[in-house]
Amino acid sequence: MADRPRSSERPANPSSGGLGPSQGPAADGARPLSYDFRRPQRVGKEQGRLLESLHEQFARSLAGTLAGALRGVVDVDLAYTDQTLYGEFAQTLDRPCTAYSFGMEPPGNRAVLALATDLVMAVIDRSFGGRGLATGTKARPLTPIEATVANQLAQRILDDLETTWAATSPMQVKDPALESNPDLIQATGQGDPVLVVAFEVNAPHVTGLVHLCYPMRTVEPLIGRLTERHRQGGAAAPRQLESRARDMAKLKVPVVVQLATGTLALGDLARLKPGDVVKLDTPHEEPAVVFLGKQPKYLGRPGLDGRYRAVKIVRLVSPEEEELFR
Numbered sequence: 001m002a003d004r005p006r007s008s009e010r011p012a013n014p015s016s017g018g019l020g021p022s023q024g025p026a027a028d029g030a031r032p033l034s035y036d037f038r039r040p041q042r043v044g045k046e047q048g049r050l051l052e053s054l055h056e057q058f059a060r061s062l063a064g065t066l067a068g069a070l071r072g073v074v075d076v077d078l079a080y081t082d083q084t085l086y087g088e089f090a091q092t093l094d095r096p097c098t099a100y101s102f103g104m105e106p107p108g109n110r111a112v113l114a115l116a117t118d119l120v121m122a123v124i125d126r127s128f129g130g131r132g133l134a135t136g137t138k139a140r141p142l143t144p145i146e147a148t149v150a151n152q153l154a155q156r157i158l159d160d161l162e163t164t165w166a167a168t169s170p171m172q173v174k175d176p177a178l179e180s181n182p183d184l185i186q187a188t189g190q191g192d193p194v195l196v197v198a199f200e201v202n203a204p205h206v207t208g209l210v211h212l213c214y215p216m217r218t219v220e221p222l223i224g225r226l227t228e229r230h231r232q233g234g235a236a237a238p239r240q241l242e243s244r245a246r247d248m249a250k251l252k253v254p255v256v257v258q259l260a261t262g263t264l265a266l267g268d269l270a271r272l273k274p275g276d277v278v279k280l281d282t283p284h285e286e287p288a289v290v291f292l293g294k295q296p297k298y299l300g301r302p303g304l305d306g307r308y309r310a311v312k313i314v315r316l317v318s319p320e321e322e323e324l325f326r
Contacts, residue, residue: 043083043195043223046227047223047226047227048081050223050226050227051081051195051197051223051226052078052081054164054165054168054226055078055081055164055197055199055212056078057164057167058160058161058164058199059076059077059078059199060076061160061163061164062076062157062160062199062201062210063075063076065153065156065157065160066119066123066201066203069123069126069127069153069156070122070123070126070132070203070204070206071126071132071323072132072203072204072205072319072322072323073203073204073319073322074201074202074203075201075202075203076199076200076201076202076210077199077200077202078197078198078199078200079198079199079200079209080197080198081195081196081197081198082195082196082198083193083194083195083196084193084194084196085190085191085192085193085194086187086188086189086190086191086192086193086194086213086215087190087191089112089194089196089211089213090182090183090185090190091182093114093182093211094116094117094139095139095181095182096139096140096141096180096181097114097117097139097179097180097181097182098114098115098116098117098120098142098150098178098180099112099113099114099115099178099179099180099182099185100112100113100114100154100158100176100177100178100179101176101177101179101185101186101187102158102173102174102175102176102177103173103174103175104171104172104173104174104218104222105171105172105174106171106221107217107218107221107222109188109215109217109218110186110187110188110215110218111187111212111213111214111215111218111219112185112187112211112212112213113154113157113158113161113176113210113211113212113213114210114211114213115150115153115154115208115210116201116208116209116210117139117208118134118206118207118208119134119201119203119206119207119208119210120134120142120150120153121134122134122203122205122206123149123150123153124142124146124149124150127149131205131323132203132204132205132206133205133206134205134206141180142178142180147178150178151176151178154176154178155176157210158173158176159173161173161212165222168225168226169222169223169225169226171222187213187215188215188217188218192215192216192217193215193216194213194214194215194216195213195214195216195219196211196212196213196214197211197212197213197214198210198211198212199211199212204319204320253292253293254292254293255290255291255292256290256291257288257289257290257291257300257302257311258288258289258290258291258325259282259288259302260280260281260282260286260288261280261281261282262278262279262280262281262282263281264278287299287300287301287314288300288301288302288311289317289325290311290313295322296317296321296322296325297316297317298313298314298315298316298317299313299314299315299317300312300313300314301314
């Protein structure tokens with residue numbers, strides 16, 4: 001019978017390539033690095049930084065889309081990126097979930113967009129006249145009417161994603177399909193490597209995560225074009241930013257000043273005729289509400305500037321007050 005190894009003779013460490021502590025580089029004081037052959041890191045550091053920069057741009061677009069859906073201020077931050085296996089990603093989703101499998105052309109493969117249950121229910125609640133309160137909602141399949149609202153939101157988000165990629169590696173989003181069972185999402189095989197990008201959403205009444213899951217076979221061709229475009233156009237980036245800033249400065253935003261509001265019975269409204277006086281509910285000393293687009297942003301005093309009607313800004317409307325002036 002062979003002798004057992006002594007306590008000072010440790011077997012080789014398979015995670016460090018089969019080298020024991022007295023062999024190879026470790027003998028010279030270098031620390032062996034572990035490597036998981038089941039989860040190879042196929043996105044390098046340079047490519048990872050480019051992807052993070054691109055998805056930070058997408059986060060800003062996503063914030064605008066969700067702000068419109070929730071009718072309030074929404075912050076979206078890039079939470080993390082991770083290289084994992086598709087089966088492990090699917091296990092992290094709610095059951096049932098609100099996820100969309102969609103095609104990306106080119107290269108012609110599929111990816112996944114997953115929305116937090118609380119976030120989806122808050123948007124649905126807001127769409128039906130609520131305040132967007134859905135924290136703690138139990139995960140359940142959406143009704144057909146709720147699915148219609150969720151589909152519209154997902155389509156706007158995917159449009160933002162397509163626009164974000166278009167600047168460096170153009171692609172088109174095709175055939176998004178809603179799925180509530182993670183096991184039935186046919187994006188790639190359970191053991192295939194994927195890149196997961198997560199965004200943290202913070203709104204006044206709800207928080208949650210939005211996930212993008214790219215199978216490596218889907219995203220690698222796009223990453224290649226992204227890297228090549230960056231190397232070719234890196235020097236022109238500052239000039240492009242200055243050009244975009246000038247274009248933004250020329251944009252015009254509609255400004256509406258609401259002097260007063262009131263309610264009137266439908267029968268009284270039908271009987272109105274020239275010369276009638278309608279009593280409003282707003283006292284004359286209250287400031288007017290200044291809307292930028294459809295968002296109440298300032299309080300002001302109406303008046304004249306020479307021959308032109310004008311409004312003098314008194315103060316900014318806080319995000320908490322915006323709901324009062326809608």
